[in-house]
Amino acid sequence: MKPSQPSDLFRTLLLCLAMLWPGTGGAVHETRELAGQHLNIGVLAFRGEQRTEKIWGPTVEYLSLAVPGVSFDLKPLDLEQMEQAVQAGQVSFIITNPGNYVELEYRYGVSRIATLQRYHHQSPSRRIHSAIIARADRTDLQNIDDLKNRSVMAVSENAFGGFQVAWGEMKQHAIDPNSDLAELVFAGFPQDNIVKSVLDGSVDAGIIRGCLLEQMDRAGLIDMADLKVLGGRPNDTGECRVSTAAYPDWPLAKLGGTSDHLAKLVTMTLLAMPDNHRAALAGEYSGWTIPVEYQAVHDLFRELQIGPYEWMRRPTLLILWSRYWQWILVALLGVLWWIWHVYRVEQLVRTRTSQLTRANLRLQEEMEERQQTEQKLLTQQNELAHVARVSTAGELASGLAHELNQPLSAISSYAQGCIWRLESGRITQDELRDVIQRMAAEAERAGAIIQRLRGFLRKEQTHCKAVDINQAVGEATDLFAAEANRRGIRVTLTLAKAIPPVCSETIQLQQVIINLLRNAADALNGLAAERLRIELSTHYAVAEGVVRIDVRDFGPGIDPQGKSHLFEPFFTTTADGMGLGLSLSQSIVESHGGTIRVIDNAHPGACFSIVLPVYKEP
Amino acid sequence: MPTEPEMVHIIDDDDSIRSSLTWLLEAVDIPATSYDSAEAFLPALKPDSIGVLILDVRMPGMSGMQLLERMVQQGSTLQIIILTGHGDVPMAVRAMSNGAFYFIQKPVNGPQLVEKVREAMLKSRIAYSQKIRLDDVRGRVERLTPREREVMELIVSGHANKVIAAELGVVERTVEVHRHRVMEKMEAASVADLVIMQQIIKQEVD
Incomplete structure (x- = not known):
């Protein structure tokens, strides 16, 4: 095989980049820390430990020699052992098929650090195919759709290129290998047996990895003319006929717990592997490249509801x-x-x-x-x-x-x-x-x-002066308003118009009016609401030359026995009264030349009148 | 017994009250002097004398009540009649319980006042003589020796000399000498006198 120039250039560039990586300065120190370590590399062993040792042993050896202070051991593992080893952290790196990698990536967070480059001229992301083969003389078998109710042989349920990729293709053709086929036989490795079984007619069709037929043909094991590839199309390089889409090649992945520094060293070492190195030759590959995208594998597995997407099969x-x-x-x-x-x-x-x-x-x-x-x-x-x-x-x-x-x-x-x-x-x-x-x-x-x-x-x-009694009455009523309000008593005011002034000292006159109002209020104690009323009015008796202020309540009236004592000092009808109010009031009114009268025919209630002479100019 | 002039002391800040009361009392031969305040009276005060105080409760300066309290405290033999105005009954009651002889409301009823002054004077006279007598007896007892006091106790208890001698552990003759001295010092004419004097002291002590 001719080495391809662009690929070499690319590899060199990558190495340079890796050298310039920030933190490379600390690499020496970190490398020292790695000294004396024994680390395991798990490798998927489809075809027995010996064969695996033979294929991958030199690659592991190469790593041991190239990464200073670390020695790597090869651990051949089947699918089940691989999962256990990854789960237990018994390995630091793994080399496995794309299907297994995707599953482990999903379940245990392993991450690819390099992808295998099988041939220089072939993109590692479009490397793996399946070929569904039948005898060339079977005219009834032309396309994948024709596989219905036929017997089909494959290598293993878990084989990626050997079964799962073909399964995906069949599913696209609405064929479920488990129910739509007459028979599905898993024959195990080597896949050569499948070719033989197809040739001898023991099965209608066989699933093998892409390019195997061509390899066998080149080796002289079979004659390509005896067989055909169903739905066959050429691969990217045109060297082989395949039945399916292309999938990326095997990756090398590190476990979550493996240090990034070590992973970087390993990657750099792998990428720097010289052409035709013993390891590459033994492993039948040309080298390693930067990890490719495995989304296609994810899509396939999701479609097939296997691996990480197995759960999709079960009721939601x-x-x-x-x-x-x-x-x-x-x-x-x-x-x-x-x-x-x-x-x-x-x-x-x-x-x-x-x-x-x-x-x-x-x-x-x-x-x-x-x-x-x-x-x-x-x-x-x-x-x-x-x-x-x-x-x-x-x-x-x-x-x-x-x-x-x-x-x-x-x-x-x-x-x-x-x-x-x-x-x-x-x-x-x-x-x-x-x-x-x-x-x-x-x-x-x-x-x-x-x-x-x-x-x-x-x-x-x-100090006697002319006083407007309407004003005095108004002011007295205002002063009494708070108390009336508190006791729930309504005081109505009826003022005579054009009333002449009286001779008085305002404050004293107000005191007398308030006194009479308070007496009236006391008389209303404990009565029904509609009787809680005091009428205050002013009158002018022109003939007598006097003005009159009437304070009328609607209480029980005056006890006839008490009436004659009304104006005597210390005579009182209320429990807390001093009995001086009326007598004092009368003294004041009399000092104004007036008098206080009681009108007892004001049923119900009582009416007290303050009578004052009209003011005369001195 | 020394005789003290019996006197009514009128203490009132009102001139006309003082002079009218003096006029009233002298009309019935009761001697009276007057003072216009309690402070003016105090220098003339002899706690142990026969007399009556007519005291106005309302006065500037020391009030009638204060003077009353002071005199009662001193154990004065003077008797006090309080003059009160209209409506001072609670004060009058207090005065009585504080040791006043009587209280009289103004305006003064002459005959009532004179009657009460006479009663008070009599009480004062008795109190005075009791006090004089007591002082006299006390003075005599103080002249006795302790032994003579013992002997006097036993005599008053009615014991014969022979019994007293046995009681005190002395010969009868010695008791006779003591008895003679006791009678002499106490100025007692008889055992009966001695018993009375003993009673006076005891009453005071009680």
């Missing part, structure tokens, strides 16, 4: 389960987790929502409470002001009593002393005069005290 769900049960389980768990998660999230959302609702309610309650507290505070302030007024009045009364007691006490003592002295006749006229003068002085003192008090009560009159 079961296959899926058997192959992917871990993933399905994970997915199922994932789904379960997701369902649980969704449920949990829902739950959380519900819990959070109800919490929020509760918080909201609480907030509302707190706000209401605060409002109530504020309302209460306001009321308390009002009440406090009321109490302050009352206690001022009380203190005034108490102070007044004490002050009056002093002169009265003195007068009483002087008088009693005089009586006793007169009785015992031990008093002179001068003494008597003196004492009586003192008594008169004390009486005057008492009078002055009373005068002072009256002045105090009447003090406001000096």
Whole structure:
């Protein structure tokens, strides 16, 4: 065979590239690490260990010599042993047929580092074919379709070029070798036997690897004229007739655990194998080349549903389960987790929502409470002001009593002393005069005290000014609004038009009106909602020259027995009242020259009227 | 027994009250002096004297109640009548429980006041004489030697000299000497006197 120039050039180029590889610098160091290692190379042995040793022994030897510090041992393995060895990691590299390689690649992650180059002039990716042969005189057998119901012989079910490639071709012709043939016989190696069986007519057709016929013909073992290739077509080189598409040649592959550095060294060594090297000659190949694409093998196996695609034959769900049960389980768990998660999230959302609702309610309650507290505070302030007024009045009364007691006490003592002295006749006229003068002085003192008090009560009159009672009533109603609101009482206002001003001090007048409103409100305590009403109105009695403010409630009215005591201090009908309101109010109104009247014919309820004289210009 | 002038002390910040009460009391021959504050009265105060205090509760400075408490604390023999204004009943009750003799509301009822002053004066007189007597007896007892006190205890218990001698482990003659000294120092005319004096001290102790 003539060495091909482009192929040599390519090989040299590759070697150079390998030298320039980054990390090559560290190769020396790494090579040292490999020193003294014994590594196994597994080789698929179809035809017995001896033959395998003979074919592949020199190649392994070549590697041992070429890779420094590493010695390789050849391990001839059948298909089953090959899988076991790869699984157990007993080998570092394997040399096997494309079908087995694809399966191991799929199952154990072995990866090809070189592909066998059988001949210089033939592309290693289109090297393997099958030939389906029959005797030349069998006119009934022309095409692959004609194989139906015929007996066919092949070397082995697992043989790649010897059966599987042909099977693929038959399948394309809608022939299933297992059911559509009259007989399928596996005869084992060597394939020469198949040729013989076809020739002697013991089988209708035989499946052999491509180019075997031509080889046998060249060796003078058969006469090509006696046989024909069904569906025959020439191969790429035109040297052989084949029945099938072309598939790549055997690869050398490294196991997942084998170091990349070592794999690189091995690849470089293989690629650098000189022409006509002893190893190449023994192995009947011309050399090694960079690994080719094995996709065609994958496609074939998928089509045949064998090797890595064997699972495709089984019912889909079961296959899926058997192959992917871990993933399905994970997915199922994932789904379960997701369902649980969704449920949990829902739950959380519900819990959070109800919490929020509760918080909201609480907030509302707190706000209401605060409002109530504020309302209460306001009321308390009002009440406090009321109490302050009352206690001022009380203190005034108490102070007044004490002050009056002093002169009265003195007068009483002087008088009693005089009586006793007169009785015992031990008093002179001068003494008597003196004492009586003192008594008169004390009486005057008492009078002055009373005068002072009256002045105090009447003090406001000096500030008397023209006041619009409508305005005073309006302001008083506004002041009372909060309390009325709290107690659910409706206050209606009816104001007379064109009402003349009265003589008053606004604040005091307001106090009186509020006082009457509060009394009216107290009278409504515990009544039905429709009776919680106070009518406030102003009137102008032209004839009398007075204006009138009516405060009318719809309560139970005034107890006839209590009526005469209404304006007395400390008279009260309510449990917590001081009983000073009306009496004080009356004092104030009287200091304005007016009066408070009770109208008891306002059934139901009571009507209190503040009557004030119309303001006259001084 | 030394005699103290009986006196009514009027303490009130009101001029006319002081002068009218003095006028009233003097009309029935009760001597009275007056002070315009508790502070003015304190220098003149003799805790052990016969007298009555008429005290206004409302005064600037030290109040009537404070003065009352102070005097009760000192064990004064003076009696106190409180004058209160209108509506001071709780204060009056407190005054009574604090040791006041009585309380009278203003305006003062003359006859009632005089009656209460007389009663108070009587009580003060008794308290005073009791106190004088007690001091006197105590002074005499202090003159006794420890042995004489023992002998006196036994005499008061009604034992004859012979028994006392046996009790104290001395001869009868010695007891007779002790007895004579006891009677002399205690200024007792008879055993009965001695028993009374013993009673006075005991009452005080009780």
